[in-house]
Amino acid sequence: MKKVLFEIEMENGKVMKGELYPEVAPITVQNFIGLIEKHFYDGLIFHRVIPGFMIQGGGVDSQMNQKSCPSIYGEFDSNGFHNSLLHTRGVISMARTMIKDSASSQFFIMHEDAPHLDGEYAAFGKIIEGMDVVDEIANVETNHADCPLTPVVIKTMRRLP
Numbered sequence: 001m002k003k004v005l006f007e008i009e010m011e012n013g014k015v016m017k018g019e020l021y022p023e024v025a026p027i028t029v030q031n032f033i034g035l036i037e038k039h040f041y042d043g044l045i046f047h048r049v050i051p052g053f054m055i056q057g058g059g060v061d062s063q064m065n066q067k068s069c070p071s072i073y074g075e076f077d078s079n080g081f082h083n084s085l086l087h088t089r090g091v092i093s094m095a096r097t098m099i100k101d102s103a104s105s106q107f108f109i110m111h112e113d114a115p116h117l118d119g120e121y122a123a124f125g126k127i128i129e130g131m132d133v134v135d136e137i138a139n140v141e142t143n144h145a146d147c148p149l150t151p152v153v154i155k156t157m158r159r160l161p
Contacts, residue, residue, distance in 0.1 A: 016130030025124035077119035085123035
């Protein structure tokens with residue numbers, strides 16, 4: 001299968017580009033691209049930021065209102081699905097609750113390697129340009145709940161040709 005390219009354009013004009021791996025997590029990639037094409041992520045924020053670990057977004061707007069969509073099957077080893085993509089710097093993975101099939105729209109980008117997530121979360125892509133933007137977001141000032149004090153807003157996300 002062919003890699004799928006996409007980009008995240010932030011409200012401040014900075015851009016991250018990534019590639020998605022449908023051969024690793026086909027349901028997850030299809031769901032993510034579908035949400036991008038519906039402009040689901042436009043105006044949402046990175047609401048959980050932990051330097052040295054990850055930045056998470058895709059489910060909350062700048063007013064902290066939840067935006068949700070249906071859950072999908074969790075494509076990772078502990079859920080009976082072989083996923084060989086490791087949670088290394090720049091990898092994109094789906095956020096979820098303790099329920100293995102609870103991922104929907106929220107995703108996280110690894111700021112640093114986190115091998116304890118391997119086999120437990122559905123990794124499905126990687127940032128290939130703009131890791132400096134990930135670093136910048138990872139180092140914003142946050143409150144006690146790891147939420148940025150100033151909203152870090154996704155202007156839009158788009159699939160690239």
